[in-house]
Amino acid sequence: EDQVTQSPEALRLQEGESxxxxxxxxxxxxxxxxxYRQDPGKGPEFLFTLYSAGEEKEKERLKATLTKKESFxxxxxxxxxxxxxxxxxxxxxDGGYNKLIFGAGTRLAVHP
Amino acid sequence: GAVVSQHPSRVICKxxxxxxxxxxxxxxxxxxxxxxRQFPKQSLMLMATSNEGSKATYEQGVExxxxxxxxxxxxxxTLTVTSAHxxxxxxxxxSARDDQRNEQFFGPGTRLTVL
Numbered sequence: 001e002d003q004v005t006q007s008p009e010a011l012r013l014q015e016g017e018s019x020x021x022x023x024x025x026x027x028x029x030x031x032x033x034x035x036y037r038q039d040p041g042k043g044p045e046f047l048f049t050l051y052s053a054g055e056e057k058e059k060e061r062l063k064a065t066l067t068k069k070e071s072f073x074x075x076x077x078x079x080x081x082x083x084x085x086x087x088x089x090x091x092x093x094d095g096g097y098n099k100l101i102f103g104a105g106t107r108l109a110v111h112p
Numbered sequence: 113g114a115v116v117s118q119h120p121s122r123v124i125c126k127x128x129x130x131x132x133x134x135x136x137x138x139x140x141x142x143x144x145x146x147x148x149r150q151f152p153k154q155s156l157m158l159m160a161t162s163n164e165g166s167k168a169t170y171e172q173g174v175e176x177x178x179x180x181x182x183x184x185x186x187x188x189x190t191l192t193v194t195s196a197h198x199x200x201x202x203x204x205x206x207s208a209r210d211d212q213r214n215e216q217f218f219g220p221g222t223r224l225t226v227l
Contacts, residue, residue: 102155
């Protein structure tokens, strides 16, 4: 069964304290791994797509990496405005179409 | 960047009424759109996948007659919650896949409250 597990469930950081969020997955036929940011009461905002092990992508203070079993979202010197829920999703082929399978998310709080 | 809009952003209705939610891809074509439901502090649960010009594919446990989906054009999909009840109260989010690139963009969500 296709599954996505994110850890930790919640993370509290001080401003400037770098850390990493984990997304481990089991899927038959990975077609892509996606990271999104979601603020309360809003829809997810697209961050990155990764397709193959060893791939890395960066955007401002965020860097996403991918292995065959997991992905990491590294946050360097975070600021309070980085506080949000970060969602990881894998794209799987389901009998005729692609669909995203989401993890439960990591709620990140960055304090000044 | 790719933009997906949803309307309305918030709706309050009486039990037994039907509510229609629109989802539009504003600057790209989307053959495939998705409808999700999200409960507080939980992740997104896929309800159905809609393909332009064909019937939607519903996930297990989602009632087709309860949640009517129409995808009449490459930029518009609608979700109608029929005979809504309080247990249907939730945050509904649509998503559209850009046909040109393998990226999926989400709308801002619709907060439905059924009294």
